[in-house]
Amino acid sequence: MTTDCLFCRIARHEIPAEIVHEDDEILAFLDICPIRPGHTLVIPKQHFPYFEALPPEFAGAITRFGQRLATAMKCIYDVPRVAFLFTGTDIAHAHAHIVPMAAPGDITSRHYIVEEKVTFKTPPRRPAAELVETGEALRSALRETLAESVSS
Numbered sequence: 523m524t525t526d527c528l529f530c531r532i533a534r535h536e537i538p539a540e541i542v543h544e545d546d547e548i549l550a551f552l553d554i555c556p557i558r559p560g561h562t563l564v565i566p567k568q569h570f571p572y573f574e575a576l577p578p579e580f581a582g583a584i585t586r587f588g589q590r591l592a593t594a595m596k597c598i599y600d601v602p603r604v605a606f607l608f609t610g611t612d613i614a615h616a617h618a619h620i621v622p623m624a625a626p627g628d629i630t631s632r633h634y635i636v637e638e639k640v641t642f643k644t645p646p647r648r649p650a651a652e653l654v655e656t657g658e659a660l661r662s663a664l665r666e667t668l669a670e671s672v673s674s
């Protein structure tokens with residue numbers, strides 16, 4: 523099934539995105555308003571509104587790619603951990619967020635915050651040139667993780 527949702531249009535290359543990885547099943551591209559540099563979205567190329575609707579092969583492909591990307595992110599960003607999550611709060615096309623966690627609060631819940639009043643904002647949109655540079659760094663690191671997994 524295809525639709526005109528934003529992520530289907532990105533998957534069809536109708537809307538430009540800084541693509542980190544693409545194969546027959548999935549597409550990974552940079553979030554333009556990243557929590558941290560490298561914040562990537564991974565989608566099935568077919569339209570499934572929420573992750574619980576994903577057939578196992580798509581869920582598996584997204585998870586396996588997330589593992590590869592997390593390994594690459596740990597190399598280039600020197601972070602202790604990488605977050606992988608489906609939230610389904612904005613675009614109704616299943617997508618995993620993969621975020622290098624430079625600080626424990628990078629992915630959190632309002633319920634862990636003591637202060638009563640918290641103000642939220644969208645992180646700033648990053649310049650196109652910076653996204654291209656980040657994309658190249660991730661693609662390069664992914665090629666290295668692939669080479670390592672083939673040689674070991």
Ligand SMILES: [Zn+2]
Pocket residue numbers: 525526527528529530531568569570614615
């Ligand atoms: Zn879609």
